[in-house]
Amino acid sequence: MDEKKREALEERGWKVGDTQEFLGLTEDEVSLIDMKLSLAEGLRTIRSKESLTQEEVANRIGSSQSRVAKMESADSSVSLDLLVRTLLRLGTDRDGIASILGSPRRQKATV
């Protein structure tokens, strides 16, 4: 666990360790946050690929620009449900969600 990541998470409102270290987070808590971060990144990637503004995405899913911004930054006030619902609404299917959620990183997905 690197320091950079910890700071990034703390900035987004995640309570990350106080007296104890960053490892005050249990393994599964970290996993859940990582999954949310991946979905957030996936959302931003898709939006960028389709050249949509946050406002347009918001209209498409019946939400607001500010909430889309929070989604993309994996704000602690954003649920897994909302992220998944949003990706589905934008055309991602189950397998797409699964592949975003799965193991870490970089996969030049067939789009």
Add this chain to the structure above:
Amino acid sequence: MDEKKREALEERGWKVGDTQEFLGLTEDEVSLIDMKLSLAEGLRTIRSKESLTQEEVANRIGSSQSRVAKMESADSSVSLDLLVRTLLRLGTDRDGIASILGSPRRQKATV
């Protein structure tokens, strides 16, 4: 009310998946419900495999027996977050979650 019935039907193999007009559900809503059903089934499978009671699972995740029961029946009051958090806590990793979430898995006939 009607939602539970629908979920029960799906659980019994009604394959509502491609009938996006079953009860005015959009395709995305159906997908989300299907994903929750898969996670619910996964939870029950894991619990069964480890011979745990719902009460024991509840204690392990800091919840209650009734909520675990609702999770396993994919009750509409149960979030994706809770299901995923629970599976993680029981030892499933990211890839495990992803493979449960991906569409039509079904393999593994442990006796």
Add this chain to the structure above:
DNA sequence: TGACACCATGTCGGTTCTGACATATCGTAA
């Protein structure tokens, strides 16, 4: 410089989810 489009952040009232409890149903062994 101003004006504008886009994104980020804070807040808040209303809605949804959650743990806990009560209660009911089911399976099974005595």
Add this chain to the structure above:
DNA sequence: TTACGATATGTCAGAACCGACATGGTGTCA
């Protein structure tokens, strides 16, 4: 049958989340 462990169902107060709005920041173009 009764008793009991396991599971299901209903309810509710409090916590978490949501959409909406306000506001601030950044980049760009004339």
